Amino acid sequence: MNLKEKLISSFMAFENNADIDIDSHVHDIRSDAISNFEAKGFPTKKEEEWKYTSLNSILKYDYSVFPKNNKSIEYKDVKIYFLHEIESYKIVFVDGVYSSFLSDTSHEIADICILSSALKRPKYKMIIDRYFGKIASKNESLTSLNTAFSKEGAFINIPKNTVLPKPIQIINFSTGTESEIMLQPRNLLVVGENSHVEIYERHQSLNDNVVLTNAVTEIFANKRAIVDFYKVQNDKKSASLVDNTYVQQKESSVVSVSTFSFGGKLTRNNLEFHHEGEHITSNLNGITIIEDKQHVDNHTLVKHKFENCESHELYKGIYDDASTGVFNGKVIVNKEAQKTNAYQQNDNILVGDKAAVNAKPQLEIFADDVKCSHGCTIGQMDENALFYMQSRGIPKKEAKALLLFAFGNDVVEKIKIPALKKRITKLIAEKLKVDFEFKM
Amino acid sequence: MLEIKDLHAGIEDKEILRGINLNIKAGEIHAIMGPNGSGKSTLSSVIAGNETYEVIEGDIVMDDNSILELSPDERAHKGIFLSFQYPVEIPGVTTTNFIKTAINAKRKAKGLEDLPAKDMLKMIREKSSLLDMDRKFLSRSLNEGFSGGEKKRNEIFQMAMLEPKLAILDETDSGLDIDALKIVANGVNKLRNEDNAVIVITHYQRLLEYIVPDFVHVLHDGKIVKSGGAELAHELEDKGYDWLK
Numbered sequence: 001m002n003l004k005e006k007l008i009s010s011f012m013a014f015e016n017n018a019d020i021d022i023d024s025h026v027h028d029i030r031s032d033a034i035s036n037f038e039a040k041g042f043p044t045k046k047e048e049e050w051k052y053t054s055l056n057s058i059l060k061y062d063y064s065v066f067p068k069n070n071k072s073i074e075y076k077d078v079k080i081y082f083l084h085e086i087e088s089y090k091i092v093f094v095d096g097v098y099s100s101f102l103s104d105t106s107h108e109i110a111d112i113c114i115l116s117s118a119l120k121r122p123k124y125k126m127i128i129d130r131y132f133g134k135i136a137s138k139n140e141s142l143t144s145l146n147t148a149f150s151k152e153g154a155f156i157n158i159p160k161n162t163v164l165p166k167p168i169q170i171i172n173f174s175t176g177t178e179s180e181i182m183l184q185p186r187n188l189l190v191v192g193e194n195s196h197v198e199i200y201e202r203h204q205s206l207n208d209n210v211v212l213t214n215a216v217t218e219i220f221a222n223k224r225a226i227v228d229f230y231k232v233q234n235d236k237k238s239a240s241l242v243d244n245t246y247v248q249q250k251e252s253s254v255v256s257v258s259t260f261s262f263g264g265k266l267t268r269n270n271l272e273f274h275h276e277g278e279h280i281t282s283n284l285n286g287i288t289i290i291e292d293k294q295h296v297d298n299h300t301l302v303k304h305k306f307e308n309c310e311s312h313e314l315y316k317g318i319y320d321d322a323s324t325g326v327f328n329g330k331v332i333v334n335k336e337a338q339k340t341n342a343y344q345q346n347d348n349i350l351v352g353d354k355a356a357v358n359a360k361p362q363l364e365i366f367a368d369d370v371k372c373s374h375g376c377t378i379g380q381m382d383e384n385a386l387f388y389m390q391s392r393g394i395p396k397k398e399a400k401a402l403l404l405f406a407f408g409n410d411v412v413e414k415i416k417i418p419a420l421k422k423r424i425t426k427l428i429a430e431k432l433k434v435d436f437e438f439k440m
Numbered sequence: 441m442l443e444i445k446d447l448h449a450g451i452e453d454k455e456i457l458r459g460i461n462l463n464i465k466a467g468e469i470h471a472i473m474g475p476n477g478s479g480k481s482t483l484s485s486v487i488a489g490n491e492t493y494e495v496i497e498g499d500i501v502m503d504d505n506s507i508l509e510l511s512p513d514e515r516a517h518k519g520i521f522l523s524f525q526y527p528v529e530i531p532g533v534t535t536t537n538f539i540k541t542a543i544n545a546k547r548k549a550k551g552l553e554d555l556p557a558k559d560m561l562k563m564i565r566e567k568s569s570l571l572d573m574d575r576k577f578l579s580r581s582l583n584e585g586f587s588g589g590e591k592k593r594n595e596i597f598q599m600a601m602l603e604p605k606l607a608i609l610d611e612t613d614s615g616l617d618i619d620a621l622k623i624v625a626n627g628v629n630k631l632r633n634e635d636n637a638v639i640v641i642t643h644y645q646r647l648l649e650y651i652v653p654d655f656v657h658v659l660h661d662g663k664i665v666k667s668g669g670a671e672l673a674h675e676l677e678d679k680g681y682d683w684l685k
Binding site for chain 2: 164382383384385387388389390392393394395396397399402403405406407409410
């Protein structure tokens with residue numbers, strides 16, 4: 001039985017599981033989703049959106065679809081994966097199962113809890129009916145697969161006029177008690193009018209067993225809401241991640257998603273922004289630093305449908321050894337979306353001789369009174385700059401690191417949580433293999 | 441201090457320097473002049489250790505040791521400084537941070553601790569006012585969007601900060617107007633002492649009005665074809681280079 005067949009047959013068992021809700025609405029969403037997955041199957045390189053990313057190497061395993069969670073983990077052993085320097089809410093999952101022991105949830109000023117309980121409780125039915133599955137693609141097969149198995153993940157519901165006093169950390173651990181596991185976390189984030197939230201998300205496997213995570217996050221930002229979402233992808237080289245993040249924004253909201261892809265075997269990020277009002281700002285930032293045969297694919301889509309909105313997109317990539325990258329940035333400006341200001345920049349440095357990047361900026365502009373720009377560069381280390389720095393006494397290794405660090409610095413500068421900025425700076429130094437303090 | 445012995449060097453299969461001999465002592469200023477393509481910039485790159493060029497024959501000796509096997513940063517640690525004809529723009533690294541990194545790299549190579557921030561700032565203030573520099577350049581990305589003159593002034597500022605034993609000024613005068621030229625020359629003169637030496641590489645005699653050399657060498661086709669005192673520069677200004685070929 002191949003993985004697709006295994007998943008489809010597992011779906012019946014999953015849906016019949018008495019432990020989960022019987023809400024017909026969600027049931028219908030799941031059933032439609034499995035049908036779509038069944039019809040489409042896993043994406044292949046024949047599809048335009050998957051031309052440069054093959055899933056073959058990660059689909060060959062016999063994944064356990066319902067991992068058993070019987071290993072307890074001590075906070076002290078996993079502390080380093082948290083932003084432990086600061087106060088925060090924490091929503092933690094171990095092998096796809098909520099860990100109340102590691103979490104710090106709340107219902108005080110906002111619901112910062114888990115999807116499985118939200119799906120069960122009548123008091124959240126209205127929110128679930130209104131938002132769940134509403135913007136996650138119904139055509140994309142991996143998103144459908146997640147929707148079909150959606151059961152657990154972070155559920156964050158922030159009422160209007162609420163500024164959360166501390167960030168929320170969403171951490172998904174896999175312990176590898178079984179040799180090959182597949183996880184399908186599903187997050188729902190609803191941010192009320194004038195509210196503000198900062199989120200730090202991480203997928204982390206704790207040993208070298210094979211893990212495939214197929215995550216879906218839906219973010220709804222109501223009027224004037226501010227959402228800062230940071231994705232830190234620094235997993236083991238045995239772990240792969242497909243991250244699908246869908247954002248819907250209402251008038252005057254500002255949503256920023258920053259993706260730091262430093263690890264993993266294969267990482268695919270699908271990030272979509274949908275505008276439902278004027279004066280919206282969408283920020284998409286990313287840094288990729290990979291080596292060996294690692295692969296990172298950033299697919300972004302911003303759909304401008306209303307007037308006076310802005311999108312700012314900045315992705316940088318540093319590729320060593322035989323690592324490969326993809327950047328596909330699509331910006332669509334509808335005919336009605338006059339006075340749009342859309343900016344996109346993607347810069348890449350190939351450090352390794354066998355590294356490669358496929359970059360594709362795609363702008364489809366149907367309005368005539370807009371300001372849209374895009375740029376894309378792929379280059380190598382500047383030998384003149386290296387000699388210049390060396391001639392001032394800076395050793396080659398440090399000179400290289402300083403140049404690469406400076407290259408990514410404008411993305412780092414956009415991080416608004418100081419502890420995270422420090423952490424990312426340190427991670428970058430680690431990735432560039434220098435023991436070097438960068439102060440820009 | 442620096443002795444160049446029968447130096448042959450080139451790029452790929454092309455020999456550019458064809459037997460250079462030069463002896464520079466502490467406290468001296470040497471000017472190297474010559475027409476375009478004579479090998480002036482190659483000579484400065486080879487002394488600084490640019491790996492693009494290959495040394496075919498001969499030796500470069502500094503303080504009794506050959507430096508040919510040293511990397512550019514190791515040469516910098518020994519006190520060699522090259523002011524570039526075309527300084528490189530480095531986006532994202534401020535001038536202050538760059539010079540701080542350079543100074544501390546040199547100190548680390550000598551087994552010293554980082555220079556305390558307070559001392560660093562004081563030094564930056566002193567040296568930048570010596571060159572009449574607008575401080576706003578210090579917090580901007582190194583050379584990015586600087587005019588030609590600003591870049592050259594920044595080179596001399598870095599030289600002042602690094603206090604080299606041997607400074608090579610490669611066409612520092614190109615791109616400078618007369619006022620900037622005076623400031624730069626004045627800066628170089630103030631940094632001179634009996635323990636350091638300067639090699640001024642230039643096409644024109646103009647800069648040598650302000651930085652007066654002890655020796656002038658004429659480079660042609662990869663060889664020094666004539667050496668003399670400061671007066672040789674004037675002679676070249678009058679007669680051009682043709683009579684030496």
